[in-house]
Amino acid sequence: MSTQSLPLRRDEATARAGLLKIEDYDVRLDLASHEETFHSVTTIRFTSKGGPTFVDLKPVSVARITLNGGAVDPATLAKGRLPINTDEGPNELVVEATMPFRNDGEGLHRSVDPADGRAYVYGMCFMDAAPTIFACFDQPDLKAPYTFHVTAPRDWTVIGNAPGTQTEPGTWEFERSQPLSTYFVTLVAGPWHMIHDEHDGIPLSLSSRQSIAADLDKDAEELFTITKQCFDEFHRLFGIRYPFGNYHQAFVPEFNAGAMENPGCVTFRDPLVFTSRVTRGMRIQRATTVAHEMAHQWFGDLVTPQWWDDLWLNESFAEYMGNRVTAEVTEYADAWADMSYARRQWGLTADQRGSTHSVAGNGAEDAVSALQNFDGISYSKGSAILRQLAASLGDDVFFAGAIDHFNRHRFGNATMHDLFGSWDAAAAEAGVEFDLDTFTSQWLLKAGPDTLSWDPAKMVVNRTAPSLHPADRSHTFRAAILNGTRWTTEEITVSGDQTPLQVAANAVVLDPYDDTWAAAIPDWETVQALKAALPEIADDGLRAGVWNNLRSAWFNAAVDPADVIDIAEASLPVEDVEDTPRRTMPWLFGSVVPLAPAGARERLHEA
Structure with a gap:
C-alpha cells in the first residue's frame, strides 16, 4: 500500500x-x-x-x-x-x-551506521x-x-x-x-551509548551511536550542566514543574531538523555531538537548542496549538525563551549577540522580500500548507516581537499571563487568542495599560519591517513603513552614540515618521541590541566613522548590531560596497578569530566582494 x-x-x-x-x-x-x-x-x-x-x-x-x-x-x-x-x-x-x-527522516527512521554496521531507529x-x-x-x-x-x-x-x-x-x-x-x-531504539544523571528529582539521560560514544562522553558534563541550569530557570519563571517524567536527549543520525521537542524524549541531529574542535559560537548554538527544546516542554507540549496556523507561536516562544535562558543562566552570557549574527538577517531579509507574510493569521487551511509560510519570519521575527512584548508588559505580567495559559489549558490545546487573553487579564490585574489588540494588528498581522535611519543634518530618526504593507508601529530601542572615542547608549521611542534625536555624534547606530524589529540603516557619516571605530568596539552586542546595520543597508542598496570593504579590512584583524568565518565572511565574500572594486578579495584575505 x-x-x-x-x-x-x-x-x-x-x-x-x-x-x-x-x-x-x-x-x-x-x-x-x-x-x-x-x-x-x-x-x-x-x-x-x-x-x-x-x-x-x-x-x-x-x-x-x-x-x-x-x-x-x-x-x-x-x-x-x-x-x-x-x-x-x-x-x-x-x-x-x-x-x-x-x-x-520521517516516521520510524532506520539508519545503519557506516562506521560499524549497527542499526538505529528513531521516530x-x-x-x-x-x-x-x-x-x-x-x-x-x-x-x-x-x-x-x-x-x-x-x-x-x-x-x-x-x-x-x-x-x-x-x-x-x-x-x-x-x-x-x-x-x-x-x-x-538501538544499541545506543547511554549516559545517565539526575537533577531535582528528574531522571536525565543522553544517548548517541556507539561510534561517537567517546565524543558524547566528553560533552556529557557540559550538556548535563546546561540541562540542569535551564530546568532550574524554567521552573523559576513558570512556577510549574516539568510534567513528563524522565528527560532524555537523544542525538540521532540522518535527522532532517535541528531538534524535535518530543515530550520526555527530545531528538537532536547528532552532529551536535562534537567530534572535533568547534568554535564558541557552535557551542552557543547547541546550548540555545537545548534550551529551546526544553522551553517547548511547556509551550507546545504541555499546551499545544489547536491548529497549525499557530505553529509560529510555538517556535517564536521557544526561540525567545531559549536565547533568554541560555544568556541568563549558562556560561554563554553572549548568546543574544551570537543569535544576532546567526538569525537576525535570516528573518529581516525574508521580511523584506516580495514573498513576505505576516507572522500570524496565515490560515493554514490544510496541514501541508502550514509549512509554506514557516521560515525566518516565524522564528526570528516572531521571537523578536515576543521579546518586545515582554519588555512592554514587564516580566511580572508576561510570565503571569504565560502561567495562566499553561494552567488553563494544561495537557490540552489553545490558540494565540487564548494566550493573549491571559496576558490581557494579567495586565489588567497588575494595572498595566497596554493595547494588545493594536500590538497584534500592527506587529503580528502586518507584513514587512519598518526602516529606521538617522538624519544627522536634521537630528531626527526617520521611520518608513513598507510601501506595500502600511503600518503605524511604535519602536522603543537603544541607540549607540559615538562622541569622539566614547560610545554611550540612549533609549528612544519612535512613534511617528520623524522623531527628534538631538545628539553630538560622530556616529549613531540604531537598535544595535535588537530591541525592536526594523531594518536599521546607518547614515553616510556613520559609515565613514565606523572605519576607525568598529575595530575599537569591545561590546559583542554592539559589534553584532553594527554588522546588522551594514547588512540591512546592503540589502537596501544604501551603502557603497567600497565602504563595506574598508570597514571589513580595518575590523577583521580584531574580530573573533573563531567565529568571524561563520558570522560575516560568507556574506562579505558571497555578496559584497563581487560588487566591490577590483582587489577587494585580496585585501580581505590579507586582513
Whole structure:
C-alpha cells in the first residue's frame, strides 16, 4: 500500500474534533523481525457522538481491522484514510498492520551506521508521519495518553515519551504517557551509548551511536550542566514543574531538523555531538537548542496549538525563551549577540522580500500548507516581537499571563487568542495599560519591517513603513552614540515618521541590541566613522548590531560596497578569530566582494 495521503484540511479536523474524544492509545511494535518493515498493533479507545469519520493509516499491508469487535474491510483504506462508522458512546478500534521503516527522516527512521554496521531507529511524527507507525487520528487537538509495548533486538535500548523498563531481554514496557498530540510521539531504539544523571528529582539521560560514544562522553558534563541550569530557570519563571517524567536527549543520525521537542524524549541531529574542535559560537548554538527544546516542554507540549496556523507561536516562544535562558543562566552570557549574527538577517531579509507574510493569521487551511509560510519570519521575527512584548508588559505580567495559559489549558490545546487573553487579564490585574489588540494588528498581522535611519543634518530618526504593507508601529530601542572615542547608549521611542534625536555624534547606530524589529540603516557619516571605530568596539552586542546595520543597508542598496570593504579590512584583524568565518565572511565574500572594486578579495584575505 502507498504511504501517499490526502492532506488534512482544517474543516475536516474541526469536524473530527467535534465528533470524537480520544481516551487512549495502546501500541505494540515488533522492531526485531525484519530490516525493512515492522509489525504494529494499535488499539484506540475513544468516545464518539456517533457517525462516520476516518482514521489515518499508511501501512505496507493490513492484517486485521476491527471496530467494536466487528471486522472492517482493509480494502476501504484509500490515500491514507480508513473510513469508519462510529457508535455513539465508547468505541474501540484495533488495527494490525505491517509498517515501513523509513530512511527519509520521517516516521520510524532506520539508519545503519557506516562506521560499524549497527542499526538505529528513531521516530519523527511531525507533521503527518505518525500514521506510518501506528493508526491514529492525526491532528494536534486530539490529544491522548499512549502506552507502548516494544519488542526489539536483545542488545537494543528503547526510550519513549514515558518511562520504560526492559521486562526481559528484547521486551520493553512503557508507562502510560501524559496526553500527547500525535506529532510528539516518538521511540528511540538501538544499541545506543547511554549516559545517565539526575537533577531535582528528574531522571536525565543522553544517548548517541556507539561510534561517537567517546565524543558524547566528553560533552556529557557540559550538556548535563546546561540541562540542569535551564530546568532550574524554567521552573523559576513558570512556577510549574516539568510534567513528563524522565528527560532524555537523544542525538540521532540522518535527522532532517535541528531538534524535535518530543515530550520526555527530545531528538537532536547528532552532529551536535562534537567530534572535533568547534568554535564558541557552535557551542552557543547547541546550548540555545537545548534550551529551546526544553522551553517547548511547556509551550507546545504541555499546551499545544489547536491548529497549525499557530505553529509560529510555538517556535517564536521557544526561540525567545531559549536565547533568554541560555544568556541568563549558562556560561554563554553572549548568546543574544551570537543569535544576532546567526538569525537576525535570516528573518529581516525574508521580511523584506516580495514573498513576505505576516507572522500570524496565515490560515493554514490544510496541514501541508502550514509549512509554506514557516521560515525566518516565524522564528526570528516572531521571537523578536515576543521579546518586545515582554519588555512592554514587564516580566511580572508576561510570565503571569504565560502561567495562566499553561494552567488553563494544561495537557490540552489553545490558540494565540487564548494566550493573549491571559496576558490581557494579567495586565489588567497588575494595572498595566497596554493595547494588545493594536500590538497584534500592527506587529503580528502586518507584513514587512519598518526602516529606521538617522538624519544627522536634521537630528531626527526617520521611520518608513513598507510601501506595500502600511503600518503605524511604535519602536522603543537603544541607540549607540559615538562622541569622539566614547560610545554611550540612549533609549528612544519612535512613534511617528520623524522623531527628534538631538545628539553630538560622530556616529549613531540604531537598535544595535535588537530591541525592536526594523531594518536599521546607518547614515553616510556613520559609515565613514565606523572605519576607525568598529575595530575599537569591545561590546559583542554592539559589534553584532553594527554588522546588522551594514547588512540591512546592503540589502537596501544604501551603502557603497567600497565602504563595506574598508570597514571589513580595518575590523577583521580584531574580530573573533573563531567565529568571524561563520558570522560575516560568507556574506562579505558571497555578496559584497563581487560588487566591490577590483582587489577587494585580496585585501580581505590579507586582513
